Amino acid sequence: MSSPFENASNFNIEGGTHIYAKNYNHYGKRPPKSSIEKLREHIAAGALHNSAERCDAPKCHPETRVAVQEEVVSWICDGDSDEDREGIMWVTGPAGSGKTAIMGSVADGCQGKGILGATHFFSSFSGSANRRSKQYLVPTLAYQFVQHKAMTQVAEQILSAVERNPVVFEQKLEVQLDQLILEPLRACRDHPPLPEWPKVILIDGLDECEADQYHDTTRSDVSPRSKEDDQTEILSVLKKAASDPDFPFRIVIASRPEPAIQSFFTEVAHSVTRKLFLDEKYNPDADMELFLESKFAIIRRRCHLPSLWPREDVRQTLISNASGQFIYVVTVGRFMEGSGEDPDQLLNQVLQLPGIKACANPLAPLDALYTHILNSSPNPPLSTLWLSLIFREQYFVRALDLGPAPATFVRLYLESYPGQVSYAFRNLNSLVSTPSMEDHDSPYRLYHKSLVDFLQDRSRSGTLYVELKVVLEHFVDRYSHLWKKSMQGVIGIPDAAQFAGVSEAD
Template structure:
């Protein structure tokens, strides 16, 4: 018999359909929550979550290493309220390469398995999507994870209700976003803040890598970007600190970063009374952890290359540990270099051990600097390799704020001759993660930010020092060459050319304000020869003309065409461009 036999009094109320059939009532799910979660999803940085696919290769603590510091962190999460002076915020800090991200990643995994992790955000200025580089998606990403948490469904529904009521909340200041999307739903929840079923911790990693939010079209100058970066980091800290002091806020917060000036000042001058600190130094015995790491890595290499059990000698491993001076990034980079295919492992290890000018007692960065110098010099063109790395990872030119560029696009953009990218990056796989040649979508990623720090400090990098103005000029030269050729140097299909030019034109705004670019552009003829099918040529030229018209108000452009579809853009001293038949 049908469930609705004898049904009567059918009514529809809002988004919920109620059907009365004797004692049977059916409720269909409301669509408003689905709409709200989609709106929220549109404003998150999915790659910043601790278990995202984007972070699948992120550093984690090697088994049986960094145990002491992880135990201390978990103990604080579980029993911090029992301390004489309880603190709601933990700042984990230390020098570059000390393993902060690995510790935070492993701690987040542990807390997730124990049901302690509420949410997290892993900033990265050099890896993954651009949404991980700024504050834009920070609060929304935290809120989204609370919505997804099984133990916080009531709070999650209230978060979605706030999004439905005010979809523009994501454009407000961080403090307002945090209040509306986290604090207000927590205050309205009938559960007490100390509910035993709720998670207990929020993990924030790499705050020092949060870059300046870009609001205008033109890129910020290096000085303005540095000030804006500090202001954005301070805004995040103040918003989190205000939340931590709210009685309805049930979570502890872990923040990991380098001790940069603005962050150090905040925890010293503003939040010292509410903050506990962990500084990653010799107290946590990093040398023993690095020895375990090296033992495991060398064992794998011995098996792979059928090397004797006596390799390498114990004194060689201890030399590497001493050279590291507490910096895990040193031993990690050494092992990636040895695991490469440039030479037999014993030969590469001997090269590293023979590097001269190393005195870690006077300068803890000296061994790492010597290693970076040695690896970069293994490239056929070390200075160009350094400039490309700096251009890709430390400037805004090849990092559009809303549209990350693939390694394939960057390769086509930078090459002045076909195959140059493979030539320049040869031997650098221990520094840069390079997608396979048949992967046209994945980006380049840098294994550690300390490499760009090295390149920007002339006292450390010497002849490999990268000057910002020279790199910017290199970018302009490549942009103009593609502008003139209407294509990259490497031959590609018409379909890939269309994709490339679309991305290329999005970079035009980075060229504005350049006297060098403007003078060159105003003095050149730009020809658009049609391929076999004239409509494609007209389409290509039209796209360029349309974009230049939009982004350069000093250009007045007129368009005509002939039967052959051959077109030409001429820009003269009068600052006018006429697209006319040739």
């Protein structure tokens, strides 16, 4: 009989039970982690443009936003011939103008052309928790360089840097940039890049990066970091990279025009930045008309409606109400598609919403649409409370610190009876993506962050607004209820309300 260690070499036995060999491992020490494993532990995999987390992320409808995409890709491919030769493009515009959809479509197009170097899609309201932290940005970019077939020499240098300094992931963002990206690129500068080298790094949703705290936040003598601090730090290192002669990539950054970001690009990085503002120049109305016609054609076929449905003036009214915000027409489309009711009646409901002049308040039609959809729920106050708890305040994310909790967990936490969440979220499938009951891993997801903006602004949500105090009290009340319930099941402690002679409604 052959020995089980017949092919093992360079091995020793510790304590008679722990065995480590170069090619044999049995109930003993694990082999040391490789450099790429160490790097992998510090990336935000969900921030990649083609990650599973982003499978439902918006993309530009075919034949829409063509002018914007062409301008971005043209700048990436041929911007070196421009007189100013800026290294950064800032794509900006108001909420709902389609920035993330454009960036997702540009990423796909650049990947198809072989010019995509790396992507990072920040998100404050969906996906993993690490997608809203600056600490994962540089490692995520570096990891994608390691994976790129044309960057093998740079990949070796990046992994060597990780091996030399494994704590680089806990160091300042500038140190991470230097050691994981700039120095590896400099080390390879004597080797000309191959023709198939990538050309661009795409970063979306910078305004959704939230602040990392490094001290006890309960201390009153230390001011907490703001998200603007971290966003400015990110922009500073990206400017440093774009200004480095050994950095061969163009950088496209998309964000809302928040004051701190606007100030940085205007006052600090104006000499290296090209600004692309999503306004009428790119004819969003024509894009929305194409989108609506496609959506209406799908509904006509499915519901056997006449070819002239709806009237031409209806499309123009919806486009006028949108005020350049693509999210408005997208939500109208989902509202008509998702409920199973007569789409003509649903469309008429939208058209009869308060006719506030868009020029006076461009958000008013979107707010009226959100209000109408939320009020179509069987219990609007409860629905809005739970949406605020899940998405606006993100208590489940903060409690678990792992990203959004699975919908199964949320249901168990919130429901006073089985099926209550499904009841509360009925008719809201144009706003919230709800996993099936058989799916125990996926979370509830919002289709667009503009709903969070609506929920947290009393002037916009009006009677649907929920005070932060009420949201927190409900979260704590549910926790207390579940804790008491679990204690009753374990050691037979009677419910406090029943002990006092009071029956609970739930």
